[in-house]
Amino acid sequence: MKNKKALNLREIVVMASISVVFGVLYLLWIFFGQFIQGILGPVGWGLLTGFWIMAPILCAYIIQKPGVALTAELIAAGTEILVGSVNAGVVLILGFTQGLGAEIAFALFFYRSYRLPVLMLAGMLGTFASFLTTYFLYGYSQYSPLITGLMLGTMLISGALLAGWGSKNIADALTKTGVLDNFALGKIRRTQRMKKDAISEHG
Amino acid sequence: MLEQYQMSSHFLQQVNPTMKLVSMLLIIFYMITVFDPYTPLILLVLTVCVIRLFGGVPLKFLLLILLPFSLFSISFIWINVVFPDTRGTTILFSIGSMPVALENVLIGVSLGLRSLVFASWSLLFVLTTDPTRFMLSLIQHCKLPPRFGYGMMAAYRFIPLFKQELNQVRAAHKIRGLGEPRGIKERFIEIKRYSIPLLASAIRKAERVAIAMESKGFDGNRNRTYYHVIHWSKADLTFGMGILFVFASLYLIRVNFSL
Known part of the structure; x- marks a missing residue:
């Protein structure tokens, strides 16, 4: 038996394909987001940012191993570049920092806890990292602190709700279809189901 | 394009x-x-x-x-x-x-x-x-592990298939009379209705590809030869x-x- 914490090829390809799907969605979301930012400014943009942290949280929640969040976000960013992002360079840097942000949240709990509050924290750290990155990349230091503060607030809310709660919802719905039975999340759900069945049989 | x-x-x-x-x-x-x-x-x-x-x-x-x-x-x-x-x-x-x-x-x-x-x-x-x-x-010059590089390339090839599959799911839903969404709430439900089957089939496909890669002898080893050398x-x-x-x-x- 090799190192249990290392990713096997099956997990890598599955993670990659989920991230590729999200990479394409991220790209569509950018067009939508830029439209919103053009009208509402950075605060409107803030509300949308959580969506970009979905791939790492979804993958980490499904596979539950170290390094998954960061790698998933890098793959999603890579896909955006391969498909033809207009903003490839920034996307790559953002992918790294966002993934790192989410990864830190899981590392704080030693990769043991994947309950909703942890996922929400991961989403918030992800959007926080995303805020810091755009702050430096696009020179937000030139704006009044009021607007950057508002932006950070909306981004954190978006990270908790869209990224944390939203990803958990999707993953749980996927578990019900049975495709995740070979992964950490599917296994946990199956043992829970079996325990419940055993109790109801004897009760 | x-x-x-x-x-x-x-x-x-x-x-x-x-x-x-x-x-x-x-x-x-x-x-x-x-x-x-x-x-x-x-x-x-x-x-x-x-x-x-x-x-x-x-x-x-x-x-x-x-x-x-x-x-x-x-x-x-x-x-x-x-x-x-x-x-x-x-x-x-x-x-x-x-x-x-x-x-x-x-x-x-x-x-x-x-x-x-x-x-x-x-x-x-x-x-x-x-x-x-x-x-x-990236694999040859930036030390990206082949496991990730080729895994990602395999997943990247799925993108055209995803498009095809989305059309299939849409047609299947239409034939069962789910119809076009009206209003924001229905549109939101529609997104979920499409995304779950799409992701599920993506995961299934990925698992199969990974098994196929391994059965053909892909072990992610760095000491491999390349058909295209950059x-x-x-x-x-x-x-x-x-x-x-x-x-x-x-x-x-x-x-x-x-x-």
Whole structure:
């Protein structure tokens, strides 16, 4: 038996394909987001940012191993570049920092806890990292602190709700279809189901 | 759509993808320190010319992509005018009771142009780099583990299949009478109705591909041979010199005009 914490090829390809799907969605979301930012400014943009942290949280929640969040976000960013992002360079840097942000949240709990509050924290750290990155990349230091503060607030809310709660919802719905039975999340759900069945049989 | 540019044999297409990636990141980090509007303007015009001349991409196509992006960059100007960190002293005119200062407009223009420089460099990379060559270069030159590199390439090949599958799911739902969504709530439910089957089939496909790869002897070992070997060539040297030249001349211009 090799190192249990290392990713096997099956997990890598599955993670990659989920991230590729999200990479394409991220790209569509950018067009939508830029439209919103053009009208509402950075605060409107803030509300949308959580969506970009979905791939790492979804993958980490499904596979539950170290390094998954960061790698998933890098793959999603890579896909955006391969498909033809207009903003490839920034996307790559953002992918790294966002993934790192989410990864830190899981590392704080030693990769043991994947309950909703942890996922929400991961989403918030992800959007926080995303805020810091755009702050430096696009020179937000030139704006009044009021607007950057508002932006950070909306981004954190978006990270908790869209990224944390939203990803958990999707993953749980996927578990019900049975495709995740070979992964950490599917296994946990199956043992829970079996325990419940055993109790109801004897009760 | 992009393939005709990515596959052509102009100068930029021959430069090593890793080289282009590193230069793109260098330019981005350099731009972070710049707050005057002239430096990004010079770089933007230069980059667009380089893509046109050495990448063989028609100017019309480039501008067509950059146009929607400029909407995003214009937002920097008005945000800087309305919500500046420190309001400038040279008042141009007032909108209502709000003075519009020249300094804030210039910084807004600079930040807007900066985002366009990022975009133009991204275009330089994306339009002149074949995705497969890029992944192979990452594996061969950047020490990306083959397990991840080839896993990602396999997943990337799924994208056209996803499109096909989305149409299938849509048709299947229609035939069962689920119909078109009305209102925001139904549209939201519709997104979930599509995304779960799509992701489920993506996961199934990925599992099968991984098993197939392993059964054909793919073990992710670094000591492997490659069908396509990405070489370093004279084009990379020329490109590197060009980047150095750009940085040097930008430095001189900025010192002489004290920007």
